[in-house]
Amino acid sequence: xxxxxxxxxxxxxxxxxxxxxxxxxxxxxxxxxxxxxxxxxxxxxxxxxxxxxxxxxxxxxxxxxxxxxxxxxxxxxxxxxxxxxxxxxxxxxxxxxxxxxxxxxxxxxxxxxx
Amino acid sequence: xxxxxxxxxxxxxxxxxxxxxxxxxxxxxxxxxxxxxxxxxxxxxxxxxxxxxxxxxxxxxxxxxxxxxxxxxxxxxxxxxxxxxxxxxxxxxxxxxxxxxxxxxxxxxxxxxxxx
Numbered sequence: 001x002x003x004x005x006x007x008x009x010x011x012x013x014x015x016x017x018x019x020x021x022x023x024x025x026x027x028x029x030x031x032x033x034x035x036x037x038x039x040x041x042x043x044x045x046x047x048x049x050x051x052x053x054x055x056x057x058x059x060x061x062x063x064x065x066x067x068x069x070x071x072x073x074x075x076x077x078x079x080x081x082x083x084x085x086x087x088x089x090x091x092x093x094x095x096x097x098x099x100x101x102x103x104x105x106x107x108x109x110x111x112x113x114x
Numbered sequence: 115x116x117x118x119x120x121x122x123x124x125x126x127x128x129x130x131x132x133x134x135x136x137x138x139x140x141x142x143x144x145x146x147x148x149x150x151x152x153x154x155x156x157x158x159x160x161x162x163x164x165x166x167x168x169x170x171x172x173x174x175x176x177x178x179x180x181x182x183x184x185x186x187x188x189x190x191x192x193x194x195x196x197x198x199x200x201x202x203x204x205x206x207x208x209x210x211x212x213x214x215x216x217x218x219x220x221x222x223x224x225x226x227x228x229x230x
Contacts, residue, residue, distance in 0.1 A: 040222075042223050043205070102149065105158055108158070
């Protein structure tokens with residue numbers, strides 16, 4: 001399978017715990033995006049990387065959120081001290097820079113904070 | 115700032131009916147891209163189409179067709195002879211060319227239910 005892969009698919013955590021999600025993009029794609037989708041809403045942009053550089057962060061990305069993309073390959077999104085409001089689907093997408101090509105999305109990680 | 119509005123939150127049709135999903139967008143850029151994605155119950159967003167702002171030709175792909183009208187800032191999506199497998203949430207999205215990262219701004223989505 002050469003699509004975007006996200007792990008885990010589901011995560012249930014207690015409030016206050018830290019969680020980390022992983023995204024493996026399509027191998028030749030140099031751009032990687034994180035989006036958050038709450039129930040009944042469209043995805044909202046969080047951050048994106050071009051290669052290993054994090055070039056843009058949304059105001060939605062509070063200080064408790066951090067994303068990395070070491071070596072420009074896979075990416076991790078960590079949420080520290082989770083809150084119930086963090087419960088959402090976290091979607092990863094990748095695309096190829098150079099022209100406006102479409103982004104391909106993974107199946108997402110559904111986070112439930114209890 | 116860019117904005118995408120999908121006024122229809124939910125549509126229910128009977129199989130074989132035609133259905134049109136509306137999308138209205140706002141942007142200050144003269145160069146931008148419009149997209150439609152399908153999100154089945156599995157959760158993965160599936161790319162359907164991308165159009166740039168300079169290409170107003172309508173497009174048809176099988177049972178799917180798209181009508182792009184800059185004059186009304188609309189990019190509507192029609193499914194002809196709907197099938198149960200078309201049941202999903204459909205999202206319209208916008209990316210501004212001045213946005214170097216091509217980040218997408220999504221509408222709220224339209225849930226389409228096709229009944230047998």
